[in-house]
Amino acid sequence: MTDLATGAAILGTGGGGDPYRGRLVAEQAIKSHGPVRVIQPEELDDDGLVVPLWNIGAPVIGMERIEKGDEGVRALRALEAFLGQKAVAIAPVEVGGSNSTMPVRAAALTGLPLVDCDGMGRAYPEVQMITPTLFDIPATPATLVDAAGNCIVLQTTSNLQTERIARAVCVQMGGRAAMAGYPMTGRQIREAMIPGTLSLALKIGRSLREARARHDDPIQAILDVTGGFRLFSGKIVDVYRRIAQGWARGHFDVQGADETVRVDFQNEFLIAQTLSGRLLCSVPDLIMSVDSQTGEPVTTESLHYGFRVTLLGIPCNGRWRTPGGIALGGPGYFGYEQAYQPVETLIWEGE
Amino acid sequence: MMQRIGIDVGGTNTDAVLMAGDKVLAGVKTPTTADVSAGITTALRQLLPQAGQITAVMIGTTHFVNAVVQRRELAPVAAVRLCLPAGAAIPPKVDWPDDLHAVTGTPSFLCHGGREFDGRLLSPLNPDEIRRVGEQIATEGISDIAITGIFSPVQADDEQQAAELLRQIIPHATITLSHEVGRTGLLERENATILNASLRLLAERTITAFEQALVGLGLETAVYLTQNDGTIMTADHARRFPVFTFASGPTNSMRGAAFLSGLKDGMVVDIGGTTTDVGALVSGFPREASVAVKIGGVRTNFRMPDVLSIGLGGGSLVGENGRLVGPQSVGYQLPSEALCFGGSTLTATDIAVAAGMAEVGHRKPTLDAATVTTARATIQQMVEDAIDRMKLTGAAQPVILVGGGSILLGDSLKGASHVHRPDHYDVANAVGAAIAQISGEVDRVFEISSRSREAVLDEAKAEAIDRAIAAGARPGTVEIVDIYDVPLAYLPSNATRVRVKAVGEA
Incomplete structure (x- = not known):
């Protein structure tokens, strides 16, 4: 579980929440209910119901208001009741950050298998930013459940509307809620989700741990597993945060030997470019900021002046590189004029 | 010229310096004794003949953090969390090392109470439930209690009410409230609160011994203890919050090094009898660690020097x-x-x-x-x-x-x-203690949709200054040294977390 949490924090690209608490929550459930069976998408029946589970809301709230513990299961049961069908498996939607561990608990409590996949291969801030949207799979019916026992069933006209309405409901639920949605068949899971991402997170965590134990370069270990690139190293010399439509948006500047690189974020890191305007990496590719010595991820909420960080760029899953994927989660969606270019192309040009 | 004395009670040596303004008049080094106060007496006996009018004595000690690390002289603690119906997924002390868990006792209680991020009730406190918990704690013969409420840094009423109710059942109880100990981050704050509760008895005994040692030498002056961020608190404050002394060792040596060398930035290498601590100075203060700091294997959210x-x-x-x-x-x-x-x-x-x-x-x-x-x-x-x-x-x-x-x-x-x-x-550590200032800090979530960010920051600044004065700073010398605000992500309602620190002269 520790390896999963570490890998998930790396894939969180600065957002997605701190998986430390998520790990404890999942570990408690495994301790009392036994281990979770992880299955590959190929093992699913074509028609069985698979229910994705996640938490929506501010990660900072999760740091303080620890869950009751059964919110995920109740969201699942409410969705099953609405659909009149039992789930055969649970799936994560967001492997980056604390949403990697949340469905592990529900799987332990229910005994349902957990599918080794997710809908992002990273972390994204909004509900509709998930590969099933690219396959016209609706987010609803979906359910939101809080610790007090409130339960809301949503049926919406689009996945974007789901995001807007769920966000408003979540605020009334104290800023954080468990959500079940994107109900899919096994066939749809295979078609629309990204396979093997839970294993990838585990592998990143394990490589990082082993590299540290061997006193090898921890950052190289991350790059070896993810096929990523070192973008830039330096010291954080400025952090600017502001509120825009309920998001933590802002930027931080990393000063290196000759240049300064600015990274913009909306909970997750969106775009990294030099102050002279040379693009280093942008969404949907993954931008990570890690402690230059330990390889420990530095998230948007812990960015601080003086930290010495290394920025990494990791190619995203191919589904995000289609025209639809770039429109849904590329720089244009977040208001940038720059056209998306794959990180490996940018690295190639930079050299 | 007003003079002050800085004392550093380390694991091996007790150092003391006599200072006037920014001049070091004398420094001595003596072995630390088992009862810690005898070492102080020995050191001061050598200094006092050269001293004039002493206005303050500042003591830095690693005694309390060593007690946690070595698992000695810790009292059993009843942990009460005000959180239901939320909070049950991770019970108190889940992530603690077994040996520390054993010496600090096991009883923990989840009760109704606590707040949402904006101060709304999570659920109302249930007085009967708290009284029942109190009776159970009394039956177990425990008198050190740690109370942690969800979002108590935003709204602390529940913790205070629960403390009053428990005190009715256990009048001699020593109660630590989490909103006074830590910042947002329930588990880390709760951990620090439990450790603090566990150290209260030792703190009372040790600090009283410090004071008696000084009185025994005819030094009837204000006594302060240095805390994690290089500032000081009054002896009475330290009795209630021994956890705030945890990082004072490395902090004092780095602050002392900055002061003695006149440098604000650079690397400090402090070589003692057994270990060498290396840290970075940034603007005269130690660079803080970026990751959660574990004390004796327990995760806390204290800001500690990165050493x-x-x-x-x-x-x-x-x-x-x-x-x-x-x-x-x-x-x-x-x-x-x-x-x-x-x-x-x-x-x-x-x-x-x-x-x-x-x-x-x-x-x-x-x-x-x-x-x-x-x-x-x-x-x-x-x-x-x-x-x-x-x-x-x-x-x-x-x-x-x-x-x-x-x-x-x-x-x-x-x-x-x-x-x-x-x-x-x-004797750089003792110098670091002697030059420490008094601070006050605010760190909580503010709701700002109905007013401007400036108004919120002003409120936070005023509160930090009040806290510094309450901790013993002279009004008029207090200034704001750090402001840090983070909007809470994913929430359209403009809640923001604000951290403000004020420091002033003793």
Whole structure:
């Protein structure tokens, strides 16, 4: 579980929440209910119901208001009741950050298998930013459940509307809620989700741990597993945060030997470019900021002046590189004029 | 001229300095005693004849953090969390090392109460439920209680009410409330609150002993203890919050090094009897660690200096013809075990004496020249590696050497633009204590949709200043030194987390 949490924090690209608490929550459930069976998408029946589970809301709230513990299961049961069908498996939607561990608990409590996949291969801030949207799979019916026992069933006209309405409901639920949605068949899971991402997170965590134990370069270990690139190293010399439509948006500047690189974020890191305007990496590719010595991820909420960080760029899953994927989660969606270019192309040009 | 005394009670030595303004008038070093106050008395006896009018005594001590690390003199604690219906997924102390969990006791209680991020009720406190918990705690014979409510840094009423109810059942209870101990982050704050509750008895005993030692010497003056961020708190505040002294050791040595050298930025190398601490100074203060800090294996959210400790000190054993130095050390037995004191153990100090770098003890050990050369190179390499790991940039930086063990090093180090060995380097910790200021801090979530960010920051600043004054700062000298605000992500309702720190003169 520790390896999963570490890998998930790396894939969180600065957002997605701190998986430390998520790990404890999942570990408690495994301790009392036994281990979770992880299955590959190929093992699913074509028609069985698979229910994705996640938490929506501010990660900072999760740091303080620890869950009751059964919110995920109740969201699942409410969705099953609405659909009149039992789930055969649970799936994560967001492997980056604390949403990697949340469905592990529900799987332990229910005994349902957990599918080794997710809908992002990273972390994204909004509900509709998930590969099933690219396959016209609706987010609803979906359910939101809080610790007090409130339960809301949503049926919406689009996945974007789901995001807007769920966000408003979540605020009334104290800023954080468990959500079940994107109900899919096994066939749809295979078609629309990204396979093997839970294993990838585990592998990143394990490589990082082993590299540290061997006193090898921890950052190289991350790059070896993810096929990523070192973008830039330096010291954080400025952090600017502001509120825009309920998001933590802002930027931080990393000063290196000759240049300064600015990274913009909306909970997750969106775009990294030099102050002279040379693009280093942008969404949907993954931008990570890690402690230059330990390889420990530095998230948007812990960015601080003086930290010495290394920025990494990791190619995203191919589904995000289609025209639809770039429109849904590329720089244009977040208001940038720059056209998306794959990180490996940018690295190639930079050299 | 007003004078003040700074004292550092370390694991091996108790150091004391007498200061007037920014001048160090005298410094002494004596062995730390088992009851800690006798060492203070010995040190002060040597200083006082040179002293004039003493206005304040500042004490830095690693006594409480050592108690946690060594699992000794800790009291059992009842942990009460106000959280239901939320909060049950991770019970208190889940992530603690088993041995510490055992000595601090197991009872923990989840009760109704607590708040949402904006101060709304999560669920109302249930007085009957709290009384029942109180009766159970009384039955178990526990009198140290830690109360932690969800979002209590936003709205602390529930914690206070629960404390009153529990005190009705257990009148002699010592209760620590989490909103007074820590910041947002329930588990870390709760951990710190439980540790604090566990240390209250020891704190009462130790600080009373400090005060009696001073009174016994005719020093009837204000007594302060130094805390994690390089500022001080009154003795009474420290009795209630011993956890705030946890990082004062490295903080004091780095602040002292900055003060003595006159440098604001650079690397500090503090070599003691057993370990060497290396840290970075940024604008006169220690650089803080970016990751959650564990104390004795327990995760807390204290801001601690980012310090690398390596097993090298004046008492380090030298082996393999000088290729191996430390981590084993004779520690406080240096004055009997080391060759230069007529003992039979080859220590790092003996190498320095044999090399003519220092005069310690009463006899110069006869050593093989190759061993001395190799050991010096080993020591040099260990320190240079540590400096390199802690540096923020590749460029050469000034290095300040402090601590009694810094005689082990010469005047040039790789990666150092200049090596400073300021006067009174061996009592830098005590100097750091003597120059500490008083602070007040606010850290909580504010709801700002109905007013401007400036109004919220002003409210937070005023609160921080009030807290500094309440902690003993002189009004008029207090200023805001740190403002940090983070909007809460994913929430359209404009809640923001604000952290403000104010400091002033004692």
